[in-house]
Amino acid sequence: MSATWIPKAEWFRPLDENLTCGPILRLLGTLENNSSSYRASMLIVTSTEFSTTEGYSLMPPEVNFNLGPLYPPQNSAYASDIEVLTGSFPSTLFYQEKNFLFWRYEINLNLVDFQQKCKYFINGQTKPEYEFFLPNINQSMNILSFSCNGFSFKTDTSTYKGTLWYDLLKKHQSLHYHVMIGGGDQIYCDAVKEKNVLYKSYLEADTQERKEKIMGQEDLESFNQFYLEHYLDWFGDGFLYGTKDPTWIKLFPKAMSSIPSVNIFDDHDIIDGFGSYNTQTNGSPMFRGLGESAYKYYLIFQHHTSPMEQLHTESSWIIGRKIGPYIHQYSHSVYVRLGKKIAVLGLDCRTERTVEEIVFQDTYDLIFERLQYEINQSNGEIKHILLLLGVPIMYPRLVFLETLLSHQVTKTIGGFLQSWNLGGGIFQVFDGEVEILDDLNDHWCSDNHKAERNKFLQRLQLFQANNGVRITILSGDVHLCAIGRFQAKSSKISSIPQQDPYFMINLISSAIVNVPPPAAVPKMLFNCQRNNVHSFGDRTDEDMVPIFKKDIDLGYDNTQVDSQYLPRRNYSTIVPIENDENYQLIGRSKIPGPIKYEDKLTVYDKEPKLDKKRREFLYPVDEDGLACTLYVEKDITNEEAETVAYEMIVPPLKVRVDELDQSGIKYLD
Structure with missing residues (x-):
């Protein structure tokens, strides 16, 4: 993550049409090695097939963020000391297949004394769901x-x-x-x-x-x-x-x-x-x-x-x-x-x-x-x-049902199985066993x-x-x-x-x-x-x-x-x-x-x-x-x-x- 304490920036390009999947957030860790760390990642999949800008389709979407208090501080004097952290999440092209490019964004933030909301922007645009929440440093997660x-x-x-x-x-x-x-x-x-x-x-x-x-x-x-x-x-x-x-x-x-x-x-x-x-x-x-x-x-x-x-x-x-x-x-x-x-x-x-x-x-x-x-x-x-x-x-x-379904006379319980509304026939196609038997073995x-x-x-x-x-x-x-x-x-x-x-x-x-x-x-x-x-x-x-x-x-x-x-x-x-x-x-x-x-x-x-x-x-x-x-x-x-x-x-x-x-x-x- 690259970040500086500056006022909200002017965002850049509109969200382009080659965004195929994502953003998808994944949590990786908090408080690691007794630190205040918050680690996550974001997945965005883009496609080169429909890109209208030559060469741009191979570039990752730019993901910027604002990070600030979830709730306004009650103490007005304290509020003046709190600023909104503004920065960007760096990307890695970790996989490519056919026309699809898979971008992983590193999210490295810090937990602080108050709950925070991270609002992010993809190529300058955001949606209501483009946000996630951080607990305070002494809090466990919901x-x-x-x-x-x-x-x-x-x-x-x-x-x-x-x-x-x-x-x-x-x-x-x-x-x-x-x-x-x-x-x-x-x-x-x-x-x-x-x-x-x-x-x-x-x-x-x-x-x-x-x-x-x-x-x-x-x-x-x-x-x-x-x-x-x-x-x-x-x-x-x-x-x-x-x-x-x-x-x-x-x-x-x-x-x-x-x-x-x-x-x-x-x-x-x-x-x-x-x-x-x-x-x-x-x-x-x-x-x-x-x-x-x-x-x-x-x-x-x-x-x-x-x-x-x-x-x-x-x-x-x-x-x-x-x-x-x-x-x-x-x-x-x-x-x-x-x-x-x-x-x-x-x-x-x-x-x-x-x-x-x-x-x-x-x-x-x-x-x-x-x-x-x-x-x-x-x-x-x-x-x-x-x-x-x-x-x-x-x-x-x-176990009684496992034994019953494994028996050679399983056909006699066909009506019983059908009453369970299993569908797909009595026997599954892989090894000829009863359809539900693999679930029991699980x-x-x-x-x-x-x-x-x-x-x-x-x-x-x-x-x-x-x-x-x-x-x-x-x-x-x-x-x-x-x-x-x-x-x-x-x-x-x-x-x-x-x-x-x-x-x-x-x-x-x-x-x-x-x-x-x-x-x-x-x-x-x-x-x-x-x-x-x-x-x-x-x-x-x-x-x-x-x-x-x-x-x-x-x-x-x-x-x-x-x-x-x-x-x-x-x-x-x-x-x-x-x-x-x-x-x-x-x-x-x-x-x-x-x-x-x-x-x-x-x-x-x-x-x-x-x-x-x-x-x-x-x-x-x-x-x-x-x-x-x-x-x-x-x-x-x-x-x-x-x-x-x-x-x-x-x-x-x-x-x-x-x-x-x-x-x-x-x-x-």
């Missing part, structure tokens, strides 16, 4: 979390009139979100099976032909063309191709230009189920080529870099030591501090995935080494770590991944207890909203959650765009949960939080089944309690449940009464706590996509435990 940002390929979208991006951006106008976290499936690429002629022909061939198929240069180029055009359509214009109806959500690109993102990827960013099919399918040349191509454009569009760059120079990456089995690249997990008290770790659960393993053991070791380093560096300032996993890790076990609670899941959770519990930091897991994928929970079995400990080293939740939020499952699915999930409580060892209970005790109209009590899973479109927010002026009840406690709104302010009832039969728990409203809120769509035919909010308070961990009793955890040997 956070958005979303996943499943697109419709499945064969979905009939005609009944979905609104978009939750509209509701999200309305709330952004008042609260101001500093970052949005993409939990995977930021783009749905399953259309490659239809739009890519060569790949479609390959899938229509018989099994023997597919086994013998060797991927050629023409195949690779066709994959590259698909993913490039698909990203330009969705990230550039909010346009997504489907077999029944196209989707056009212009507000999604607007959100990316005003809220910096931190993303991981999941299967639909590649193709449905990638990594969870059998070895013969996953390891075939065409499948590997597809994965390599998708990975390349995931890095370009979602991380503003390319596989050809020296990625180890970016400090937010945690790069695996070994290349993946099917995507022959190193895994890229990401760590970003979100202001003073919060950090996010996005775990790459796709690059190293096989049907037997999700993440390499070496990568887990790197992850915990990095987390310990960052906690030590923060001198105890970090109170919360958000762990981003594409697929929920605290979720009902569906789950941490899958029979193939039980041991890995429990070892990972054991390490998370121990890390949390040893460091006195609260870990909260963010996940999507399952197209409904829910909250999984760990807590101490002992009522003496669990009744004081800020003293409970076992307490941890998995906030499950999906989909922001895709359709929810049928209403019968929550009942099935509830029945899989074994009387609602599962033992994770001798000291920890695992259950699902009954947060949806009122329906979306807040008119009547839901059943026990419906109170745990809500199959409606949704997104979530994680807001530090100290950031929200509506929280005036520090020291009081709240039961997880719906929020009533009046003039956009939270209305608190009197101290709630506990109902022991429904396993309700009180969570303290602590200034170091987080308010985790699920915003659930009320009516899919409403163009404004109004939502109902369901909130759970996550308290900080106020104790450190050197030795944690983790006896009785299964599958560790």
Whole structure:
């Protein structure tokens, strides 16, 4: 960044017609090495094809900015000392393909004693969405979390009139979100099976032909063309191709230009189920080529870099030591501090995935080494770590269904599958297995991944207890909203959650765009949960939080089944309690449940009464706590996509435990 303290400058050329995609903001870090740093990047894609000025098309658009206080200072004497910082963001041409030029802009700013707004201009012009917000140096960020940002390929979208991006951006106008976290499936690429002629022909061939198929240069180029055009359509214009109806959500690109993102990827960013099919399918040349191509454009569009760059120079990456089995690249997990008290770790659960393993053991070791380093560096300032996993890790076990669907007599349950409205036939085209089986194999609670899941959770519990930091897991994928929970079995400990080293939740939020499952699915999930409580060892209970005790109209009590899973479109927010002026009840406690709104302010009832039969728990409203809120769509035919909010308070961990009793955890040997 080059910047000088000068009055607002006269801006230059108008925004030219060759801007193809962007601007897209990405957050890279704050407070690094105990500094006041704020690092981000901006992606702009231009095209040389339609340029009307000779030679100008090869030059980057000029991006200038004004940075100043978000609110006018109340002290008029102090106001005279505050000026607006004016400067420009330097650009790098980091990738070029065909007529498209990919420009990355470095955003290096500083956090100060007051909140700031950065308004930027592209070639002298700006739009309402060309701005983003910075917390003050002693503040943590207001956070958005979303996943499943697109419709499945064969979905009939005609009944979905609104978009939750509209509701999200309305709330952004008042609260101001500093970052949005993409939990995977930021783009749905399953259309490659239809739009890519060569790949479609390959899938229509018989099994023997597919086994013998060797991927050629023409195949690779066709994959590259698909993913490039698909990203330009969705990230550039909010346009997504489907077999029944196209989707056009212009507000999604607007959100990316005003809220910096931190993303991981999941299967639909590649193709449905990638990594969870059998070895013969996953390891075939065409499948590997597809994965390599998708990975390349995931890095370009979602991380503003390319596989050809020296990625180890970016400090937010945690790069695996070994290349993946099917995507022959190193895994890229990401760590970003979100202001003073919060950090996010996005775990790459796709690059190293096989049907037997999700993440390499070496990568887990790197992850915990990095987390310990960052906690030590923060001198105890970090109170919360958000762990981003594409697929929920605290979720009902569906092993019985895996067994059933793997059986030779699967045809006898065809009617059952059709009642789930799966679409696309009973068997998927890749390896002849049942369509939903790859989704089950994806789950941490899958029979193939039980041991890995429990070892990972054991390490998370121990890390949390040893460091006195609260870990909260963010996940999507399952197209409904829910909250999984760990807590101490002992009522003496669990009744004081800020003293409970076992307490941890998995906030499950999906989909922001895709359709929810049928209403019968929550009942099935509830029945899989074994009387609602599962033992994770001798000291920890695992259950699902009954947060949806009122329906979306807040008119009547839901059943026990419906109170745990809500199959409606949704997104979530994680807001530090100290950031929200509506929280005036520090020291009081709240039961997880719906929020009533009046003039956009939270209305608190009197101290709630506990109902022991429904396993309700009180969570303290602590200034170091987080308010985790699920915003659930009320009516899919409403163009404004109004939502109902369901909130759970996550308290900080106020104790450190050197030795944690983790006896009785299964599958560790």
